[in-house]
Amino acid sequence: MKVGKQTIRLENTPKILDTCSIVGPKEFAGPLSSYFDLHVDDVFVGEKSFEKGESHMLNSCINHLLSKNGFSTQDIDYIFAGDLLNQCISSGYCIRDFNIPFFGLYGACSTFCESLTLASLLVDGGFAKKVVAATSSHFCSAERQFRMPLEHGNQMSPTGQCTVTASGCAVVVPGTVKGNSPKVTYVTPGKIVDMGIKDMTNMGGAMAPAAFDTILTHFKDTGRNPNYYDKIITGDLGLLGADILVDLFSKQGIDISSKHEDCGCIIYDNEAQDTHSGGSGCGCIASVFSGYFFEQLKTKKLNKVLLVATGALMSPVSSMQGESIPSIAHAVAIENEV
Amino acid sequence: MNENIAMNDEEYSDYVEQKAKKSPIAKNIFWAFLVGGLICMIGQLIADICMFFSISKEDSSTISTIILIFLGAFLTAINVYSRLGKVAGAGSTVPITGFSNSIVAPAIEFKMEGYILGLGSNMFKVAGPVLVYGITSSVIIGFIYWLIKLFM
Amino acid sequence: MDIFLEYLKVFITGGLICTVGQILIDKTKLTPARILVLFVTLGAIFTAIGIYEPLVQFGNAGAKVPISGFGYSLAKGVMKEVDEIGFIGIFTGGVKATSAGIAAAVVFGYLASLFAKPTIK
Numbered sequence: 001m002k003v004g005k006q007t008i009r010l011e012n013t014p015k016i017l018d019t020c021s022i023v024g025p026k027e028f029a030g031p032l033s034s035y036f037d038l039h040v041d042d043v044f045v046g047e048k049s050f051e052k053g054e055s056h057m058l059n060s061c062i063n064h065l066l067s068k069n070g071f072s073t074q075d076i077d078y079i080f081a082g083d084l085l086n087q088c089i090s091s092g093y094c095i096r097d098f099n100i101p102f103f104g105l106y107g108a109c110s111t112f113c114e115s116l117t118l119a120s121l122l123v124d125g126g127f128a129k130k131v132v133a134a135t136s137s138h139f140c141s142a143e144r145q146f147r148m149p150l151e152h153g154n155q156m157s158p159t160g161q162c163t164v165t166a167s168g169c170a171v172v173v174p175g176t177v178k179g180n181s182p183k184v185t186y187v188t189p190g191k192i193v194d195m196g197i198k199d200m201t202n203m204g205g206a207m208a209p210a211a212f213d214t215i216l217t218h219f220k221d222t223g224r225n226p227n228y229y230d231k232i233i234t235g236d237l238g239l240l241g242a243d244i245l246v247d248l249f250s251k252q253g254i255d256i257s258s259k260h261e262d263c264g265c266i267i268y269d270n271e272a273q274d275t276h277s278g279g280s281g282c283g284c285i286a287s288v289f290s291g292y293f294f295e296q297l298k299t300k301k302l303n304k305v306l307l308v309a310t311g312a313l314m315s316p317v318s319s320m321q322g323e324s325i326p327s328i329a330h331a332v333a334i335e336n337e338v
Numbered sequence: 339m340n341e342n343i344a345m346n347d348e349e350y351s352d353y354v355e356q357k358a359k360k361s362p363i364a365k366n367i368f369w370a371f372l373v374g375g376l377i378c379m380i381g382q383l384i385a386d387i388c389m390f391f392s393i394s395k396e397d398s399s400t401i402s403t404i405i406l407i408f409l410g411a412f413l414t415a416i417n418v419y420s421r422l423g424k425v426a427g428a429g430s431t432v433p434i435t436g437f438s439n440s441i442v443a444p445a446i447e448f449k450m451e452g453y454i455l456g457l458g459s460n461m462f463k464v465a466g467p468v469l470v471y472g473i474t475s476s477v478i479i480g481f482i483y484w485l486i487k488l489f490m
Numbered sequence: 491m492d493i494f495l496e497y498l499k500v501f502i503t504g505g506l507i508c509t510v511g512q513i514l515i516d517k518t519k520l521t522p523a524r525i526l527v528l529f530v531t532l533g534a535i536f537t538a539i540g541i542y543e544p545l546v547q548f549g550n551a552g553a554k555v556p557i558s559g560f561g562y563s564l565a566k567g568v569m570k571e572v573d574e575i576g577f578i579g580i581f582t583g584g585v586k587a588t589s590a591g592i593a594a595a596v597v598f599g600y601l602a603s604l605f606a607k608p609t610i611k
Contacts, residue, residue: 043609049450140608144447150608151414152443152464153423153430154522155366155515158359193340196347197354199519205354209340216342240358247357248343274424277359324347361516367509374508374556375501382500382551399554404594406555411598415606428511431522432529432556433504434591440526441595445603461599464523468557469592471527472564475534476584480568483538484580487572 004221006188006214013175013183014123016116016334017130019290020065022057024139024165027279027287030268035291036166038064043140043165054083054090054138054167059097061167062134069171076100076171077128080115082107083136083282084163085145090136100132109207109236110190110311111135112168112286113330119172120184120332126174134169137281146200146316157201161238161280164267168286170294182297186222186333190214192313194326200319204241204264204277207310210327211237212248215256215308218331226256230302233293234329235285235309236264238277263288285309303336366427373422373429381406381434403434410438415446440464496550503549507556526557533561538569563587 001009022038033039038060045053045060058081066073079098081091082105095102107114115133122128140150142163148154156162175183193213197206211234219225226232226249237245242262249256263285264278289307296302310329319325345353381402388398413419419439423430430436441461448460462469511525520528533556536542542562545553553559567587571579585592 148464149443149447151417151420151439151446151606153414153419153421153426153436153439155361155424155427158361195340195343195345195350197351202354202358205358209343209350213340213342240354244354244357251344252342363513363516366516367512370508370512371505374511375505375552378500378504378549378552378555379497381555382497385551399551400590402551403554403591407591407594408598411595411602415602417606417609428515428522428525429505429508431526432508432511432558434555434557434560437526437557437560438595438599440523441599442602442606445599446606446608449603457600457603461596461603465526465595467523467527468530468560472530472534472561472588473584475531475561476564476568477580479534479538479565480572480580480583483569484572484577 004217006191006217007221008121008187010120010124010184010186012124012126013185014120014172015175015177015179015181015183016294017171017173017177017179017181018065018069019168019170019294020061020068021168021287021290022061022064022166023287026139026273027164027166027267030273032267032288032292035295036287037291050138050140050144051085051089052093054085054136054141055094057138058083058090058094058134058136058167061136062094062098062132062169065132065169065171071130071171073098073100076130076132078103078122079132079134080105080118081134082111082115084108084142090138090141091134107328107330108311108313109137109280109282109284110309110328110330111282112235112289113307113309113332116170116172116184116332117187117189117330120187123172123174129174131172132169133172134167135282135286136167137163137165137283139163139165142281156276158276159199159202159204159240160276161203161236161264161278162268162275163281164279164284164287166283166287168283168290170290180337182334182336184332185335186218188214188218188221188331190329190331192326192328194324196324198319198322198324200314200325202240203280203312203325204238205244206312206325207327207329208237208241208244208248210329211245211308211310214329214331215306216252218306218333226254226259229259229304229306231261231293231305232256232259233285233289233305233307234260234262236278236280237262237310238264238280239270240277297334297336300336303338305334307332307334369426370429373426374433377406377430377433377435406434407438410435411442414439414442437465437468499549500552503545503552504555507553507558529556529558530561533558534565537562537565560588560591
């Protein structure tokens, strides 16, 4: 049921039964390495190209999610997936092998919450029993699409972020299924916010207002405030974007600094791994949520989280044509029954 | 624009600018100067060695250019130049070795899409504009020079 | 001592040209590709109006190795060719003077890419 301006309350509170994450070598060398289910040592993942490698990685991730829960591909009703590449080829070619009805999504780095939102809505409406939400990103395939060739010797701007090589996926089931998995209670799909930032090496600055708008709208619509949540998790704002988000809230007299955590800031050791402002990409929040935060929800270390994935919806073409960066953020409230 | 944020686009842009971490410009300049200077010295050394073997000054300069281009390509192929570029910035981009790097880098990457339409057509993805504007300016300069000579 | 001074001049000239590039990258948000285009064009124009030649006399390889030196060769080549063969020289001069560099870049670039595999930095 729609509440307020943008938020939907999920009356039947579908559950996130389980998640799975897979990361690349650089992410595995980072501080969260012990939380991820799987990792790959080679950026090619044994394939001939980065794009095929990314597809392979997503495939392994979904396969592992199914096998560890004893599901076969026939058990899954629908799959929502997306990635950063043109025409979402990583997802498309990955799901080609599964024989599961598929919705391809593009929300840039916000895709994980977009797929999780739609999967939850489908289950909540009673249209499906098991729906998978998945996303992936790959440093090398994203770099060649959005920036310069890998071997080109150039310096990254201090506000630049490093695309995470990772995939994450979750399976959503109806609230009536037994077990104490966390539930999706509210979703707040975001609207596009564009504050005129044109610098493609400053995505955090471009996306922070979108995150701010969606989170604030979520609070207004649900009547909640930051104290309600144990954690407010944003996707890939990076150090600069996270700083701006907290500052924008403090300008409204709301303090979220003790609750806020950004996946882009914690996936790497920014100093040692030279990742400048942090991680980015759809795989960032997907892997960190699926690996790190979901574990804490399962063990009840966290009981109420607001998951907010942020995305920058530009392309190299729009950027060269002088357009600014339109940004979006989707929020999903995930809570344990207490 | 956003109704929840009490800033217009320009104010927000300034606000982000002021929050953003600045490039470590002193450090960058130091490395750019050092690496750029050293690459030029290597070029001079190669030319001097050629001249020592009594090759003409002009040919020595050409040989030096060819060898530097080779070195740039070689260091790119063994994944060293991109690391150098991270530290040296313009110090490794501006010399002719950087021109070579900007040709090899896309060539390596687009090899995955085949040798003709991948490697062949993307080789000059980054360096192409240098040739376009360089050669165009030379033709314009030549034309003006020819005109001046005609009337003088 | 003479040779030391010569190399110092090369080092300083080359270093300073790269420093200008670095300042442009850090201060103006110009991308490296734009900086290269700017340098090659300015190199050609400065040669045409006679500013670049003294720099080459002073710094030698320090002024020739940076990409502005490519512009220098283009402009110098085209003017020489116009002197020698007239109108056709407008089209042949620049590329003729830099043909070795362009051919080397294409061939070495092609060969290098055949053996290389991209990796993450």
